[in-house]
Amino acid sequence: MIMWELTTGCKPFANFEHDHSLIYKIIDGVRPEITKDTPEFYANLMKRCWDPDPKKRPSINDIYDISSKCVILIDQSFNKQFDQAELIREELIDSKKLGPEFSEKPHPKAIYTSRSLNSYISKCSSIFSKCSSISFTSNDYTSEELKLDIDIESGLN
Numbered sequence: 001m002i003m004w005e006l007t008t009g010c011k012p013f014a015n016f017e018h019d020h021s022l023i024y025k026i027i028d029g030v031r032p033e034i035t036k037d038t039p040e041f042y043a044n045l046m047k048r049c050w051d052p053d054p055k056k057r058p059s060i061n062d063i064y065d066i067s068s069k070c071v072i073l074i075d076q077s078f079n080k081q082f083d084q085a086e087l088i089r090e091e092l093i094d095s096k097k098l099g100p101e102f103s104e105k106p107h108p109k110a111i112y113t114s115r116s117l118n119s120y121i122s123k124c125s126s127i128f129s130k131c132s133s134i135s136f137t138s139n140d141y142t143s144e145e146l147k148l149d150i151d152i153e154s155g156l157n
Helices: 002-008 020-027 040-049 060-071 076-094 118-132
Strands: none
Touching: 002 040, 040 060, 040 076
16 A cells, blocks of 8 residues: 555545445455556556465565665666656646545545554454355355344444
């Protein structure tokens, strides 16, 4: 997410409430849109970092190696990609299609300070464990009532 924020100048998921439903969206693969001014190799590295399977994500050493190549300009194609990306970025900023002015108004419950996520994680884990206990067979279309403690009052503000 830091890589995405560096390329856009915006905070990720600013238009979402930062609660357990955002956790589910991220688990389901929701990611911020990569802007067209992002160099291809950088976008590919960012997507690798976002892989849902942590084992498929690059290690910090991989990220360091790739970044080092860019900084010391071993590969001139990296330099060309950055130059082209910078031209596109300047055009997008001038046309107000990139940067903080472009980003949507943040959701009032989007929080960007450190806080404990234990309550959200336990809520997600509880719902997931209740749902995963249901077994289905190919001809079994009978649903089972789940005893979920859903507080509908809190959602009616």
